[in-house]
Structures are given as structure tokens and as C-alpha cells.
Amino acid sequence: MPELHKDGEAIIRLMDANKGWPVKREEFRGAALKRITKTLMLYRPGLTANPARDMAFIVFHNMKAMKTLSNMADKKARSGAIKELRGITQLYLKNRLKRT
Numbered sequence: 001m002p003e004l005h006k007d008g009e010a011i012i013r014l015m016d017a018n019k020g021w022p023v024k025r026e027e028f029r030g031a032a033l034k035r036i037t038k039t040l041m042l043y044r045p046g047l048t049a050n051p052a053r054d055m056a057f058i059v060f061h062n063m064k065a066m067k068t069l070s071n072m073a074d075k076k077a078r079s080g081a082i083k084e085l086r087g088i089t090q091l092y093l094k095n096r097l098k099r100t
Contacts, residue, residue, distance in 0.1 A: 029060075032060060033053065033056045033060055034056075036055075036056035036059050036060055037052045037055075037056040038052075040052045040055055040056060040059075043097065044097045047097070051096075055093070058092065059089065059093070062085060062089045065085060066082060066085055066086070069081045069082050069085060
């Protein structure tokens with residue numbers, strides 16, 4: 001399973017940066033999606049660009065959701081929700097990467 005969360009913190013911080021930077025944010029979003037896409041394609045060599053890009057979009061938004069959950073005040077609820085989201089993402093990737 002590829003470790004996509006290593007750069008997640010930096011990605012999320014840049015995505016949530018000053019709302020006055022829409023062009024930079026969009027450029028960064030595109031670069032992040034491209035990097036995730038390439039990582040998925042390296043992990044599964046038979047995976048083509050279009051499905052990899054679709055999967056990257058899901059992974060990227062799950063990273064944003066993970067960041068939102070990590071900022072929850074209720075640590076007990078946060079811990080459980082993070083485990084669930086991580087498990088859902090892992091199942092999704094295993095299923096999608098297995099089928100390609």
C-alpha cells in the first residue's frame with residue numbers, strides 16, 4: 001500500500017492557506033493530484049492515467065477530511081473517526097488497485 005500521507009500535512013496547510021491565493025492554490029492542487037496519480041501508477045504499473053487521476057482525487061479529498069478530523073476537539077471521537085477513514089481509504093485503494 002503506498003504511503004501517501006507523508007506529505008499530507010503540507011498539502012493540507014497549503015490548500016487551506018490564505019483564501020486570497022486562488023491561483024497558487026489551484027496550481028498546488030493540480031501538482032498534488034499529479035503526484036498522487038504518478039504514485040498510484042508506479043505502485044500498479046498497469047494502471048492508466050484516467051482511473052489513476054480519479055483515484056488520486058478521492059485520496060486527496062480523504063486527506064483533507066483526515067485533516068479536518070484531526071482538528072476535532074473530542075479526542076476520543078477523533079481517534080475513532082480517523083481510524084475509520086484510514087480503513088475506508090485502505091479498503092478503497094486495495095480494491096481499486098487489485099482490479100486494474
